[in-house]
Amino acid sequence: MKNLLIIGVTITMFFFKSSSNANYEKIFYDFKINSISGELINLNDYRGKPVLIVNTASYCGFTKQYDDMQELWERYKEKGLIVLGVPSNSFNQEKKINSEVKEFCEVNFNVNFPLTEITNVKGENAHEIYKWAKDNYGKSAVPKWNFYKILINKEGKIEDTYASLTNPTSKKITKKIESLLD
Numbered sequence: 001m002k003n004l005l006i007i008g009v010t011i012t013m014f015f016f017k018s019s020s021n022a023n024y025e026k027i028f029y030d031f032k033i034n035s036i037s038g039e040l041i042n043l044n045d046y047r048g049k050p051v052l053i054v055n056t057a058s059y060c061g062f063t064k065q066y067d068d069m070q071e072l073w074e075r076y077k078e079k080g081l082i083v084l085g086v087p088s089n090s091f092n093q094e095k096k097i098n099s100e101v102k103e104f105c106e107v108n109f110n111v112n113f114p115l116t117e118i119t120n121v122k123g124e125n126a127h128e129i130y131k132w133a134k135d136n137y138g139k140s141a142v143p144k145w146n147f148y149k150i151l152i153n154k155e156g157k158i159e160d161t162y163a164s165l166t167n168p169t170s171k172k173i174t175k176k177i178e179s180l181l182d
Contacts, residue, residue, distance in 0.1 A: 027156030028043055028051065028129070028156040030043070034117040035115065037102065048080075048154050049081065050080065050152060051081075052083050053086060053149070053151075053152065054086065054147055054150075055090070055148055056069075056085045056086060056147060060091070062147040067109055070112070070113065076181065085116070087116065088119050088120065090122050090143070098117050121143045130143070133158060146164060151176060153180055
């Protein structure tokens with residue numbers, strides 16, 4: 001009975017294991033997305049740099065993480081880290097107008113890292129970046145809530161994902177970022 005349990009657990013682990021070694025047809029740097037101000041962000045401009053992409057929302061209990069995202073940006077931007085905020089109303093907690101989100105972030109959190117326009121991050125209407133993430137990394141790359149984090153490595157592939165509860169400045173995230181910057 002114990003052996004059957006071990007075999008069952010092992011098989012289950014393989015089904016839920018995500019793979020950062022997926023057979024990527026595209027990499028993160030192959031995509032484009034509009035900025036909060038309407039300009040096109042060509043992610044190829046970030047080629048060779050790790051990117052922490054975070055879906056955000058103005059009315060979420062985790063909104064204070066903007067401060068921590070800004071701290072990460074200030075601490076590591078000179079070493080090459082890009083922090084990319086992706087405002088999203090996928091969980092019905094975001095403002096409706098890009099300019100209001102931009103003002104909210106600047107006034108309340110002094111945000112100066114790149115922000116995208118309000119973007120869907122899950123489901124059929126998700127931006128192609130999020131569809132790509134799911135296709136290449138599995139369900140663990142699909143945001144479960146606001147302030148879900150996806151860390152992209154220098155090769156443009158998903159290195160890891162982090163739940164909303166994981167603070168952007170946590171040792172878990174900063175140690176991984178530092179390993180990518182070395």
